[in-house]
Amino acid sequence: MISISTSDNRIKQFFIQIGEISFFAGRFFKESVRPPYEINEFLRQCYNVGNRSVPLVSITGFIIGLVLTLQTRPTLEEFGAVSWMPAMVGISIVREIGPVVIALICAGRIASGMGAELGSMRVTEQIDAMEVSGTNPFKYLVVTRILATTFMVPILVIYGDALALYGSFLIENIKGNVSFTLYFNQVFNSLEFGDLIPATIKTFFFGFAIGLVGCFKGYNTRKGTAGVGLAANSAVVMASMLIFLLDFVAVVISDIFYDL
Template sequence: MIYSIQKRFEDFFLFTAELSLFAMRYFREAFRRPFEINELLRQCYNVGNRSLPLVALTGFIIGLVLTLQTRPTLQEFGAVSWMPSMVSISIVREIGPVIVALICAGRVASGLGAEIGSMRVTEQIDAMEVSGTNPFKYLVVTRITATTLMLPMLVILGDTLGLYGSYIVENTKGDVSFMLFFNQVFDALEYQDIVPATLKTFLFGFAIGLVGTFAGYTCKKGTAGVGRAANSAVVIASLLIFIIDFMAVVITDLFYEL
């Protein structure tokens, strides 16, 4: 048993070291010519446009459910007028970024792991290296950059539709006008709410792209390896999202105290 625990610790630290070296290689390659602009734009389309319907629907439902679940409790305390402020701060600060990031981790990270993993298994990456093409720059750098750039936009869309879903519930149950609802929303939000929440979405996107491409790029031979790469990409990316979110909250609280 002691050997098993020791082996798990060794595997964990080895994985962490390999992932860190992979990230360092990304930063080295990202600022070197040639820049794969066309592939970057194609990956931005794949990450952003194809995730759009799922993110939009999820954000809208989050706003509906959060308002429907919270409204009866606020009514008991006579504080239903605080609903727009509460929903806006909850969605913009925490719920929106984390839920959208987890959705993208499930869809994008698994897709990257399976796509690049299948290319590794079928030796397409080896063929690119032999032909003189830099597969890391073409396959990895473009995809990590695309997820880093597109996730904040998806989060903004999800937050917007979440607030609109909340407005629909408030308009239906409380006869609250559009102007009144969103005036209270923007009165409640401050730069301290928006800026940290937006900055951490870039980190979420980077983590999703990094883990997905790493899992695929280091995929072992065989079709079973592709499945393990896709599965591990989702699990590790989701875990990193929670860790990054926790660290961002701690750092933000430290700035508030200062």
């Protein structure tokens, strides 16, 4: 009886949280189109989300290209298909590996940071003070952060993809003496708009999910300072799960269009 009631409570809490996030997202869309617009705060959040994530994204993207090429090249050599390496790496990174891995890295850094920042503001009653003073804390704190992640994560993904391809080129240049022009000509000849467009579009949804979850967890923090750490941790977990779910949906939709 105890285990059944516990599982029922977890299922109930799950659907309650889904409803709360949906209401939170609806409020975001309503507030985002209603003036006044916090342009300066939006630009500041773009700097925080984008510029401060560049070092981590740079290292991650570069190592992705190095490791993927080092791991795959021996297998292709056995089949005499080393010439296919640029095309294989380019399609793999642009279509799937780059967007998902970079988005997960951003979820770990950005969602946790937003959850902790807004959570600390909530438990120290700074958000309540903003409401009492007549300002709109939701528009100033939440809308600007979600918009910033929505627009900056795709840029970070494109930047990470470029570094991953460059890392792959370095290995090919060292191992196979492949020139820069030859390598990237093969990469771009293998890519089509059907590869680039879906991969780019889904990164906007990744960014929106990261910002939405991070702000939701932080804005609704309870239980004092202990809740701040819980909000940051749960924001990373939920944002990562949403990224995988959105990626699966994007792949299914893309596959349907390819069949058509």
